[in-house]
Amino acid sequence: MASASQSPVSSSPFQPHWNLYPRTYVVPKISFPLLDHLDGDLTKDVWKDVPFSDVFDDIRGATDSPAEDRPNPQCRTRFKAVWDETHLYIGAILQSDFETQAHFTERNAPIFQKDSDFEVFVDMFGSCHHYKELEVNAINTPWNLMLDKPYDDGGVEHSGRIAKPGDDLYYEVEHQKTATKVISGKLNDPKNPATWSIEVALSYRDLLAHVKGKEHFVVRPGSMLRINFSRVEKQGAMNWTWQPQIVWDPHRRRYAGYVAMHLPDSWGYFVLGDQHHARENNPNDLVAPKDPSWPGRLAAMNIYYAQKAYSQQNGGTYATTVTELIDLVDAIILEPFRVEINLTKEGYVANLAGNPDGSIVTVRQDRLLSIAQIDQVTISTG
Template identity: 35%
Template sequence: MRRCVALAACTSAMGYSFESHVGCSYSHIYPEQYVAYKTSELFPGSLDGDLTKKVWEDVVWTKDFVDISTHTQPRLRTRAKMRWDDRFLYIGAELQEPQPWATLTAHDSVIFQDNDFEVFVDANATTHFYKEFEMNAFNTTWELCLNKPYGDGGYENSTRVYGSKGWTMEPPLRCAANVQPLGALNNPKLPGERWTVEIALPLASLAERTGARAPPRPGDFWRASFSRVQWAVKVNPETGGYEKSPSCQSCPEPGTAHEDNWVWSPQYAIQMHQPETWGILQFEDSTEVGATYYREWPSRSAAMAIYYAQHAYAAKHEGAFTTQLHDLLQFSSEPFPVCADADTIISAAGEGKSAMFEATVRSPASPEVAATVRSDRYLTVAK
């Protein structure tokens, strides 16, 4: 069941909005959710990008991807599926593409400079030590670990940055890209239809430094999302080949010299490094089990509302945080408006760049769950 409690938004006499008791479910931004079913029919060494295998046909697609921050429908369809076994999370994706194009061939290149497909996984849903994987139609890859989001001072740990000492999933990570029809890649004389991918991400690597169990158990939830970076291309009359010609379609300013960003679950900003808005990945053994409501969602969201309001407050108060919930109501904003009815405890310390806060929040929509968020976005729950 996706949306169990109705939203009720309130506006105070001062004009700012906050979440009422009923609305503290944050059901209006409940992420996309996918149930990944266990399988014994996929193996990393056999991946070829062919999604017509029965193991893939037996499970449903995600909803079609949407623009990362607007309500404009992307011009090209993108969708994905997931399976898992005791060692790997398997991902299959289909990207409609009339002009298949890729240039990067070196591992750990910055793949989003090409048209790409990206995977993000936060195994313990803390927003810290999440993993990112990118690939292009050449099957060139880049994988990295973020200790925390860039906006909170995080940094990339990868072999691109640290060489052999950097974090990597290879081996045993495996993936394959299949451009259809054969011969269409970088060939304007042969219109493309799509490119499909198969990916095997090692569960142990995805869970590394998170405390999440790997393999997960049936009924476990992780946070995950997908992104497709799409650059417009044109035919160069001199070379006869494709070349990048940025002109976005579904972005906030269509036609400007930017890429499009199409995602599985909305981010509400042109920013993938917001793990709190990623989709919900539910692991199950039997295909008879459907999606289960993520009970942590209301309290997690109420905690993130404090996080955003605190940083907005600090921007107006010389970097200082507050311990008073009522101070934050005027800094409440979408997509995470402050829940005025939540049981909230806030502590703060330090000044300037050393200022910190910690808030523990119980939403009235999930009072059995206490979510604690720090000023660096580190988010945990207790039940």
């Protein structure tokens, strides 16, 4: 993904796009060998000056969430993050005033179906394809999987749960570490709710596995990636996330929240920072660096959701012009762009020119997003 840019000027014609920019966390760099000291304890000195994220809320966001589904102050979930040359590290604390379930002990078991869990979703290039998911319960049982594309686009799980080494659907991590710790209370005890913490070391090599164009990702200050976090409780009845899952709804003609984590275009951003970010910067600050391709990404996904609705209304066919989609798009978001739609055997390819950074944004019927500079050198692909 492209390096970060400074925050846009408020008079920009792209201000409506920036107003919809997702949450951002600036990740401080560390020199401490955290990989060798992972134990689930966030009181270590390496975490001391690293600020917490915003508190998780219902997955649908404040506008669309029923009041009873939003966490109370006794059920806070927050994370911290740091990075070095080989790994991205996440540390989180999950508070609770109800029973914390932790039963699965076999690696790659479907934890979310029964246990309380902490989930991480990472899309290194923001392509919406070949993104990675990690779920961990309170007794440190992990489930790693890769989605070749979102389920709604015909994607399937790739993991050691459903396939063996050598099979097409096999995916496994090689350099990841996780650790958990019960801070208070007791697991599986409704009378003594547990608060627990987790540390995760995510290897860039694992995160980039099976991703085309991975040579374009450089681990350095300013590099960006798309990411989100979820806490699932009570067999999926509760879904609390860092960044709400909000996307364009062409039927309601507004941006709406959904109980669906597999909307990678709605995830937040991590920006790799310098070591000084831990002490001097608020990682959740509104002036944090932003992805210069964001306006084009947002507009491209507007086309994607409109085309999906159009296809459902027209027997599986796709529109060839924005005019045909006029009742299904956000005209303000598309206004700055020149849109070209070409039908293909599989569906369509839409190219959007006019992004403030000069890039061309492309989206397909299967949600694949790619970003190319004017010289046609692709810097973000699936």
